[in-house]
Amino acid sequence: MGEAALHLDDDATLLDAYSRSVADAVDRVGPAVARIEQIGGRAGHGSGFVISPDGLIVTNSHVVADAGRVRVITPGGGSAEGRVLGSDPDTDIALIRADGRFPVVARLGDSKTLRRGQIAIAIGNPLGFEWTVTAGVVSALGRSMRSSTGRLIDDVVQTDAALNPGNSGGPLASSIGEVIGVNTAIILGAQGIAFAVASNTASHVVSEIIRHGRVRRAFIGISADTVVLPRRAALATRVLSDTAVRLRKVELAGPAARAGLREGDVIAAIDGRAVTGVDDLIRMLTGDRIGQSLAVTAIRGSTVETFAVTPQIRPEPR
Template sequence: MLDTLDRPPLPDADESPLDAYSRAVTAVVDRVGPAVARVEPMARRAGMGSGVVIAGDGLVLTNSHVVGGATRARLTLPDGATTEARVLGDDPDTDLALLRAEGARSLPAARLGDSGALRRGQLVVAIGNPLGFESTVTAGVVSALGRSLRSGSGRLVDDVIQTDAALNPGNSGGPLVDSSGAVIGINTAMIGGAQGICFAVSSNTALFVLGQFIAHGRVRRASIGIAGSTVPVPRRLALAAGAGPRAVRVGEVQSGSPAEAAGLREGDLLLALDGAPIGGTDDLLRALTADRIGRAATLTLLRDGRVERRDVIPAER
């Protein structure tokens, strides 16, 4: 056993890891906390969530499921000030919504950071109003990056951040913040019954959606006008067609749609779009981005055991 004199001296209290951690968290809270609002949609049986002011003139980012289809909301800031806000944009596919606080000037605002620079194990802080307890702070680490999460609309949200910072109902729409005070995610979900498994929509996704809201008032996406399902492709046919193990089976072709104009039929198996394999409905939805609207694309499909190619011009969804 080492003699007491041989042991290294204890660090000063101000230099201990715990104090460094505490200083990092409190600095984040001091910087971002004043920009976190309670969001109450002005609709019958509406719930309550959180939001973060991202521009001093009153732009507030929150979750689509917090807004719940309402067109107006009431905001309460940490200093007790309240104001009404209107919904500028609502995108259930990414679970994001943008509000404009009416008559607001020079509000405390947080900045959106680059979620692409995150690393697993990085310190993060969540601020919000869980279960109605205002201005609550929890801290943890980035547990995983690049997760996918099913939104309320049924579409997969990509580039989701997993964290163990505790979230509860009411945290939704609040910011997930890194140690520099930058918002790197919008808290969106937790897994009931699990401990330390919570999710946030990445700030880079939020920046894209914000640009769409400001430019168009909505997020523009392309559509070919089908209802489909993910099905396995028989191995023999997959090898012959150079396709993957799964494809999209067309279940319905909408009247007057680009798919109808291209001659698609119920029962067709969609294998690829412009040569990129389609391994299921999620792949097809990801591929139908706004830049494909009005631009011809080539669908590779399997019909009656034969590979065919059809040109389709996606329209705005």
């Protein structure tokens, strides 16, 4: 047998192994992927996937939008109603409780173990009776993407597995059949770029919704803008940054106002960590900061002052 024939045999073996890997992962995860249709609210649909036998289903926040109840259609043709337990537009993740029992569930994996180049399989159920599959690789990790609320979603997985709008909310699976992300968006006009919210972010949101009905985030009662931080001010505050945050508005009786912060103050650091912009500030105000005193380094005129600010739970939007 010639060398060319040997190479062809090797290629065929590798392709066969790749195909088996994708097909096996789809066999594990696919039966847990359902079509999600809104009942009431704005008309819309997408995909979701079952994570527990008693009907917990993960999908995108924009798939459920303002609907309180949804219809869940499984690949086997079954249909059930479900209620939206909670929706977090800041991460584009929502959790549904569907009526009935669901024997096949998808397992949320650990997105910290992801590597660039590993197989990524996007599964959706846009029609309700059969899932669709596209495969590619993880092309980038740790990306950020702006949510519908304007907040940055961190730790986003970028993949070249093609998506369409009906696949929003479906799982991005690994070759071993674990969910490594929740497919969430495509860039219009771009070729082969799609994104998924990392599974660890989805796990955190699911846990928060189950425990509290929503994702708790810290709130200090300010509006702010990113501004240039003069070198002299950076040296005075001992931060390695050329930008900071200027307070445009400080809510009366809010945590920042109670601590003594005022409009026009420039926040350069929190607990010694540089605040380079508004997105940094939002990232730092996580749920575990609620009730915990923060040392806020601010510039007021020509002086540097430190304020003890204790965040509270961010109020729900009205």
